[in-house]
Amino acid sequence: MATSTGRKKIALIGSGMIGGTLAHLAAKKEMGDIVLFDIAEGMPQGKALDLSQCGPVEGFDAKITGSNDYADIAGADVVIVTAGVPRKPGMSRDDLLGINLKVMKSVGEGIKNNCPDAFVICITNPLDAMVWALREFSGLPHNKVVGMAGVLDSARFATFLAWEFDCSVKDVNAFVLGGHGDTMVPVTSYTTINGIPVNDFAKIKGVSESRIDEIVDRTRKGGGEIVGLLGNGSAYYAPATSAIAMAEAYLGDQKRILPCASYVDGKYGLDGLYVGVPTVIGADGTEDVIEIELSDEEKSNLKVSTDAVEELLEACKGLDSSLA
Numbered sequence: 001m002a003t004s005t006g007r008k009k010i011a012l013i014g015s016g017m018i019g020g021t022l023a024h025l026a027a028k029k030e031m032g033d034i035v036l037f038d039i040a041e042g043m044p045q046g047k048a049l050d051l052s053q054c055g056p057v058e059g060f061d062a063k064i065t066g067s068n069d070y071a072d073i074a075g076a077d078v079v080i081v082t083a084g085v086p087r088k089p090g091m092s093r094d095d096l097l098g099i100n101l102k103v104m105k106s107v108g109e110g111i112k113n114n115c116p117d118a119f120v121i122c123i124t125n126p127l128d129a130m131v132w133a134l135r136e137f138s139g140l141p142h143n144k145v146v147g148m149a150g151v152l153d154s155a156r157f158a159t160f161l162a163w164e165f166d167c168s169v170k171d172v173n174a175f176v177l178g179g180h181g182d183t184m185v186p187v188t189s190y191t192t193i194n195g196i197p198v199n200d201f202a203k204i205k206g207v208s209e210s211r212i213d214e215i216v217d218r219t220r221k222g223g224g225e226i227v228g229l230l231g232n233g234s235a236y237y238a239p240a241t242s243a244i245a246m247a248e249a250y251l252g253d254q255k256r257i258l259p260c261a262s263y264v265d266g267k268y269g270l271d272g273l274y275v276g277v278p279t280v281i282g283a284d285g286t287e288d289v290i291e292i293e294l295s296d297e298e299k300s301n302l303k304v305s306t307d308a309v310e311e312l313l314e315a316c317k318g319l320d321s322s323l324a
C-alpha cells in the first residue's frame with residue numbers, strides 16, 4: 001500500500017483536460033488518493049483544489065493534491081501519463097514526436113526515481129512510440145508499461161456501429177488492433193453484436209458492406225474528427241475513461257482482456273514493439289498478449305500499421321541517442 005492511509009496512490013502526470021478528467025473519474029470511483037502533477041505552476045494545485053470540493057457534493061472520499069515536484073509521486077501504484085502537447089487541426093499525431101519525446105524523457109526519469117514499482121499507462125501521442133520511449137527512459141519492466149489506445153479505438157468503433165444499427169452500445173463488442181494512427185485496424189471478423197458477427201448482423205439489418213467500410217474509416221480517423229471539431233485540443237472524456245478501465249483492471253487483478261498498446265515480442269511476427277493487441281491486464285500488469293487468427297487481408301493491414309510504428313521508433317532513436 002502506497003499511502004499512509006493504506007489506500008492506493010494514483011499519480012497523474014499532466015493536468016490538462018485529460019488529467020483533470022482522470023482525476024475526477026478516479027476520485028468518483030474512490031480508486032485511491034490522487035496526485036495531479038504538472039510542470040505548470042498552480043495548474044495542478046488549482047485543479048486538485050477544485051476537484052476536492054466535488055467530494056462533499058458527490059459523496060466521494062479521495063485525497064487529491066496538485067504538485068510540480070516529482071518527489072510527490074513517490075510510491076504511486078498507478079501512473080497515468082498525459083503530459084505533452086496535443087495536436088491541432090491539420091496535424092497528425094506523428095507531428096508531435098519531437099516535442100513529446102522530450103517530455104517522455106523527463107517523465108520517464110521522474111517515474112524511475114520515484115515509483116519504479118508502478119503500473120504505467122501512457123496516453124501521450126504519438127502513442128505507440130511514446131509508450132515505447134517512456135519504457136526505455138523509465139527502465140521499468142515491459143509488463144508494467146502500457147499504452148491506452150485500443151480501448152478508446154474499440155469504443156469509437158462500437159459507438160458508430162451502435163448508432164448505425166440503432167442498438168444498445170452495451171451489445172456491441174468491437175475490436176481494433178494495431179498502432180494508434182490512421183492505419184489502425186478495426187477487425188470486423190472479431191466484432192460482434194451480442195455474439196452475432198457484425199457482417200452477418202449487417203446483412204440482417206440491410207446495412208451494406210460499403211457502409212461498414214465507411215464506419216471502419218471513421219473509426220480510424222476518430223481522433224482527428226474530434227480534434228477538428230474542438231479546434232484547439234483533442235479528445236479527453238473517452239481517453240480518460242479508457243485509461244481508468246485499464247487502471248481498474250490492474251488494481252483489481254481483474255484479468256480483463258483489453259486491446260492495449262502492449263509490448264509484443266514474438267507474437268504477431270513482431271520483434272519487440274509496442275502496438276495495440278488484445279492484452280490480459282491483472283495484478284502483474286500486462287500478463288499476456290492474446291494472438292488471434294487473422295485473415296490475409298487483416299494481416300497485411302496490421303503489417304502496414306506496425307511498419308508505421310517501427311518507422312516512428314527509428315525517428316525516436318534519431319532524435320535521442322540514448323534510445324539508439
Ligand code: LMR
Nearest residue numbers: 087093125223224234235
Ligand atoms: C485520440 O485518438 O483522440 C487521441 O489520440 C488524440 C488525437 O490526437 O487524436
